[in-house]
Amino acid sequence: MKICFISHSSNLGGAERSLLYLLETLKKIPKMRLCVVLPSDGALGVKLTRARINWIIHPYKWWTVRRGESRRPVNTFFYTHLDSAKRLKNKIEKFHPDLVVTNTSTICIGALVANMLRVPHIWYVRELGEKDHGFIFEFGFAFTAKFINDFSSRVIFNSKAVMKEFGKYILRSKSTVVYNSIRINRKLFIKKLPVTFNYPNAFKLLIAGTISKKKGQLDIIRATSLLLVRKLDVELLILGRCTDDVFMKKIHNLIDQSGKKWRFQVRDFIENPYPLFQQCDAVLVCSKNEAFGRTILEGMLFKKPVIAADGGGVSEIIKHEKNGFLYTHGNYEDLASKIELVMTNSKLRENIAICGFDTAKGKFLNKNYSYKLANIFKSTRVFSSPSKRWVKRLNFNLKQARELGLEFN
Structure with a gap:
């Protein structure tokens, strides 16, 4: 079987890492041939080369924008996306894929490429959109969700929360939930970094991931400040990349207001954060809505207690006071209370960490994830042709559709 995967990014974020792990497993299956399309050079391409997985570069645009950015009218769809798809189709048709996966x-x-090639298409939806990543679909949510349904043979979601978000527009018969896997290379486990935290006796808190308003770093800064006021010995490390200078300034201002800024660190993204997971005492995930929660599983695998905001797909992983703790997003006093409970009750902390480890290892093994997806791929053999109403929706005519090689029923 020949499968072509389309990645939105050439970086190594959560979605890209899950894709990489999947590809590494699929590669071992007899008669399975793979090709990956990336929008540019990057860290993912380096990893694919090392894994001896074929990949090509083809620049293409996202169909999302940030709130406040101008949206393109639907009549630009033809020029923005269809023209690029036609050029990509010419690149990959020599590979003769049996399936295309986005x-x-x-x-x-x-x-679009799958339609032009008349092969089945699977859409892997991993995001809640504005709720977790702060982006909106440039042609609107309803338009996008209907498009995903009509231009796919199957739609895979990475949590029940994400499936529920799109469920109004996507057929239940096409929908499947497959939780992301987690796998950490043992070499990354044992790699040593200089001690990053400054206070050896402090209770060390780590929040890792994109630094943005949606990710809730302000919650943990306020909670840490409150714990310091209570004379508790804590230290916070915020790790991640930030592209919003205004928000980063707000973070530093809030830290300054604590009166103990030396108890806080803000560090840029690093490719291997796992030595920092080893050094910390608890992992925080403060996103208002998290589609899945990869960092939760990473913390669990390091046998660290995880405290997370109760939103999105988080409650599908964490069972409160059994394998982790949930707090109400925006309520930093609630978060501070959960941290204090973990700090002061060593037996509870140990039990939660062990149960979390068992959850991550038992339910989210990479092997189970990869082979479940492999079975879905192998069983998806029927090309799904969208209705002709999409010709009008996309603001072009049947003649143009035929010239592009698009198929409608």
Whole structure:
């Protein structure tokens, strides 16, 4: 079987890492041939080369924008996405794929190429959109969700929360939930970093991931400040990349207001954060809505107690006071209370960490994830042709559709 995967990014974020682990497993299956399309050079391409997985570069645009950015009218769809899809189709048709898989909801080019090639398309939806990543679909949510349904033979969601978000527009018969896997290379486990935390006796808190308003770093800064006021010995490390200078300034201002800024660190993204997971005492996930929660599983695998905001797909992983703790997003006093409970009750902390480890290892093993998806891929053999109403929706005519090689029923 030949499968072509389309990635929205060439970086190594959560979706890209899950894709990489999947590809490494699929590669071992007899008669399975793979090709990956990336929008540019990057860290993912380096990893694919090392894994001896074929990949090509083809620049393409996302069909999402940030709130406040201008949206393109639907009549630009033809020029923005269809023209790029036609050029990509010319690149990959020599590979003769049996299936095209799009790894995210942020791009549509894979669905268009699959249609032009008359092969089945699977859409892997991993995001809640504005609720977790702060982006909106440039042609609107309803338009996008209907497009995902009609241009796909199957739609895979990475949590029940994400499936529920799109469920109004996507057929239940096409929908499947497959939780992301987690796998950490043992070499990364044992790699040593200089001690990053400054206070050896402090209770060390780590929040890792994109630094943005949606990710809730302000909650943990306020909670840490409150714990310091209570004379508790804590230290916070915020790790991640930030592209919003205004928000980063707000973070530093809030830290300054604590009166104990030396108890806080803000560090840029690093490719291997796992030595920092080893050094910390608890892992925080403060996103208002998290589609899945990869960092939760990473913390669990390091046998660290995880405290997370109760939103999105988080409660599908954490069972409160059994394998982790949930707090109400925005309520930093609630968060501070959960941290204090973990700090002061060593037996509870140990039990929660062990149960979390068992959850991550038992339910989210990479092998189970990969082979479940492999079975879905192998069983998806029917090309799904969208209705002719999409010709009008996309603001072009049947003649143009035929010239592009698009198929409608």
